[in-house]
Amino acid sequence: MAQRGELIEWNDERGFGFIHPDGGGPRLFVHISQIGRIATRPHLGDRVSYAIGRGRDGGPAAVNVSIAGANPVKARALARGTETSPTPAASGYNQLRTYLGLILLALVAIGWLAGSIPTALAVVYLVMSAASAWLYYRDKQSAEAGEWRTSEDMLHGIDLAFGIIGGLLAQQLFRHKTAKRGFAAISYVIAAVHGLWLAGLVSGRISLGDLTGLIAG
Helix, strand or coil: CCEEEEEEEEECCCCEEEEEECCCCCCEEEEHHHECCECCCCCCCCEEEEEEEECCCCCEEEEEEEECCCCECCHHHHHHCCCCCCCHHHHHHHHHHHHHHHHHHHHHHHHHHHCCCCHHHHHHHHHHHHHHHHHHHHHHHHHHHCCCCCCHHHHHHHHHHHHHHHHHHHHHHCCCCCCCHHHHHHHHHHHHHHHHHHHHHHHCCCCHHHHHHHHHC
16 A cells, blocks of 8 residues: 655655655655656755655665655656656757867867967876776766765865866766756856856966966965
8 A cells, every 4th residue: 555745855866755644653764766757857946755665774764655746757758767858949958068068179179289279287187087987887877877976066076186188078968967057057157267267278378387486376
């Protein structure tokens, strides 16, 4: 017999929360892997129905959870790995990541060929971008499998630490984090910072020596 309750805690980054059963009783742990595929993420206050099973630690946990009023993901969309079909406007907005990533990559290449960006810095951008792309890929796989997620702070951190090119391209390639406007806004700010920095190096308006002197001072 299905039980009912309310989602009273939810950690969206890590994919788990707690349900307060109707009629009282101890709260129940619920993992994202036990929630049916829906078009939106779970939210506090969601009404849920569930069965009681065992969690990973052997304690009671909610399983086979359904969120009342949530729209299920269509099978075709699930097979594509996307939750909804983007509108033309949304597609153009998301494509901005590709343009920004390629512009930053071009700045690195131009600066390296012109000698204004040393080989070591160009390699750092490539290595960190590869690491960032891998993290986005793994986080996408974890999200689909209902496993533990990489925190958004870590994703932004590696993007800031010279991985922004790979981060932007991976977001678009894997269709990951593209629906979260707040996450995208921070990514664009990071891209702007690196864009101004690289443009200054390429144009000769700033140099690595100036930056070293500023830090040392």
